Amino acid sequence: MDFFFQQLSNGLTVGGIYALIALGYTMVYGVMKLINFAHGELFALGAYIGYSLLVTMNLGGRLGPPMAIALTIIMVASLVALAGHLLERAAYRPLSHSDRLSAVVSALGASIFLQNAIMIKWGAQYRAYGADLLPNVIVNLFGQNVPLIRILVFLFAVVVMTALYAFIHRTKLGLAIRAAAIDQGAAKLMGVDVRRVIAVVFIIGPALGGLAGLLVGLYYGQINFIMGQLYGLKAFTAAIIGGIGNIPGAMIGGLLLGLIEALGAAYVSVAWKDALTFVVLILILVFRPTGLLPERVAEKL
Amino acid sequence: MSASNFQSSALGKLLTYLSILLFLSIPWLLSALGLESAPYWVDVLNNIGLYTMLALSLNLILGQAGMFHMGHAAFFAVGAYTTAILNLNHGWSIMATMPVAALAAGFVAAVLAGPIIHLRGDYLLIVTIGIVEIVRIALTNDIFGLTGGPSGLFGIARPSFFGFKLTKPHHFFYFIWFMVILSLILFNWLENSRFGRALKFIKEDAVAAENMGINTTFYKFLAFVVGAAWAGVAGTVFACRLRTVSPESFNFGESVVLFTIVILGGSGSQKGVLLGSFLVMGLPQILRDFQDKRFLIFGAALVVMMIFRPQGLIPPKPARFCLPEPWAERYGSKGD
């Protein structure tokens, strides 16, 4: 039983990170019906910007860890949001009226471009954040020894998800986003500035992705230029499991995915855990073809 | 019914044949010009040919049936490993393994298609990505003790025809491009058959098609299986050309490449797919001199091409059917 709870906590941490990235996917998808394949690369970009600030510029040494991390969070979120915005302008807006798959290929091209741009700017080597940025505190939680950082990672994901949910459901801009998500044309007719909505979505989504990248860098301490591919795919899977376009769905999908991985590794086989994840995904979709919490959107024919 | 392929005028036909002839003489021309790197460029064309075969088979599923399928490398892998296993463990000749490779890939597709065929758009997309990952992981973990694990299988025989063994790039050039022409003929025929017309209808409006009595599930299923089987054939070609198969040759990235070729070329158009293969497979080779920047440029080029040709480079021409005059006036010139 001890073993099981340990694995549960392992799974929830990984799942929290997947959920954060999946939130970005789902936000963008909800409004634009676009699978932003470059989202994983924005996530990696966040990790690298964090690396530049914390390691190359040694903000931690200059300002002390708490200040440095706070400043880095702000910088990473805003810079990656900027990158996301530029990406939308350059690669997606010109295709907003064309076939959806054209935008997907444009996203794939942007993803190849960004991945190689990161490689050229920061090098192909693995980069180390260093192990001493965060204090290694172990907390006793329900009789389990759990590193504090893990709890923080998980709480961070939950807080972000809740804030996002409140934003979408309680603010006027959130209402506009929901309207645009259901029907862009009708929303326009009702006076919603759809362009602005898309811009906002493309700021929030990438910012969240970038923060997740920073978190991975801080928590695991090691980043490389192709990290976006793996995390991007996992997060996309998570968003689909939850029902893409749905914010709590992304959260549930992410956590579920983390759990499947951890329990799969624990009780089946480590080598087969990713395959198992996809088998579960397929099974879920066979029985619930639009994910666990599908967004109630009228199907466009 | 001239359909969407090559032009109908006599001159056009002549030009087409001349082009094909000229293209087929490239290996000879290149070496006649004394070009030292001729074998390399011929091999690049071989690669393009192989991916044209694959992309044409994906085009049936993605372009014509309109199913978002991003896992084609899985069926390619099944074909390649079938050939490798039959050749290495059972001593089959390469050409004899080809039909089996097609059957194996088609069989896997048929088994998988059942539960997933009804999934919509992006949900199908992630499931097919899942399939390609499952296949890759299974191959890596040496499933059934047949696939050789992460380092794969090696020492696959070269194909031979009437005692003539293919070894050099220009031998493979004729083999591969013969297969490409065969694929073009096959898929062109399929497109213009009852089956192709049904797919076109389903892609345009699935609900209307269903109401007209077309069994959409069946036709989609058929498209999926036939496309997968042909990818299996391409797998045979791949296996005997590189003589080694290993899991990393069939990853998610390969599926993305094929997906890109079809959409960039002009989903549903065979000429588009041909041109798409040239661009997607050829561009990184032309950009070799840029070394580590070549894929940076390639990615940017992909975005730019998509922006300037959102419908693909050569989108399919709308089909023309013989209709009474007033209808033809209204609908005949739609699109393009």
Place this chain on the structure above:
Amino acid sequence: MSKKIFGFLMWAFIASWCLGATAFAADEIKIGLMAPVTGAWASEGQDMVRVVELLADEINTAGGIDGVQVSIIVGDDGGTPKEAALAAQKLVTSGVSAVVGTYGSSVTEASQDIYDEAGVVQVATGSTSIRLTAKGLKRFFRTCPRDDEQGRVLAARVEGLGFKKVAMVHDNTSYSKGLADEAKDIFEHSNVGVVFFDAITPGDRDFNASLTKIKETNPEVIVFTGYYPEAALLLRQKFDMKWNVPMIGGDATNNTALVEIAGKEAASGYYFISPPALSDMTTDSAKKFMKTYSDKYGSLPSSVWSVLAGDAFLVIVEAIKIVGPDSSRIASYLTNDLDFQGLSGQISFNEIGDRLGEVYRLYQVDAEGRFLLR
């Protein structure tokens, strides 16, 4: 309309290739370097290019080989067999007499026949799979040891350290799996018990689930045969779990970034076997080269593989110096006569092209994060 665009683009392409591929004069000795400059192994490939080009610069500044300049032609294999076949075609048609590389075994495999049929000497640098030399190709060599050699040394060291119960973890790459299989085979024929044998996924970052599972089997040591990024995370996450079981790895973990990622505390005590670490290269030429390298790039090469690429280049140059640029004479010289002091130690090859001699040492990371020879 579309027909014209189609025809035009198609022929424009073919024309541009022909123009792009013009032949040039041959008053230089061309040596190919096939390396993964892009793709998942780009960090190794780019290091390989740096090392080899720097060595070539040194030779050229010193007057080249008998007054003839050496030029390096890089072929990017992207870390995949398909690209490797094309890179190999590209290199054999650009008039090289010998080729250095490449890194991964299955990638090298896809290129072997092409070089062999073109009569080009290939000296691989990181491809440790046994079968590569078992084919009996006359012109294939490698400066890295084979899996079975390393597996044997790894198993011997684990036994030598007195461990009786091991958990084995690999990462399902052909190198890592090969090494793990070899070592496991030896353990099974001795009195060392293997209580865990499974593969993690390279590129994953969270191994807590795997570590928790391994801990259940209560091993005396974890043998990890993968690469340093994952090794570092295993060390770090094991440390965070407050589980201080020792860990031992192979030469792919011989990388200074290991300590940076894991942290000194977590890395301390970690064993690995490897050809001499960069800091332990004792010969003057090696020391001098390492200094030039770190002056130019700000750090040492991040792993031993790129140094082995440098060695592959040096033995080719040595052979050309003595027998000239003819590839069959280079091959016969390398097989029969070579006895060369390379960067990683003394180099000579046996009749199938494998490197002779024991190159492995046992290292342990100390509390300061230094790699100490045991």
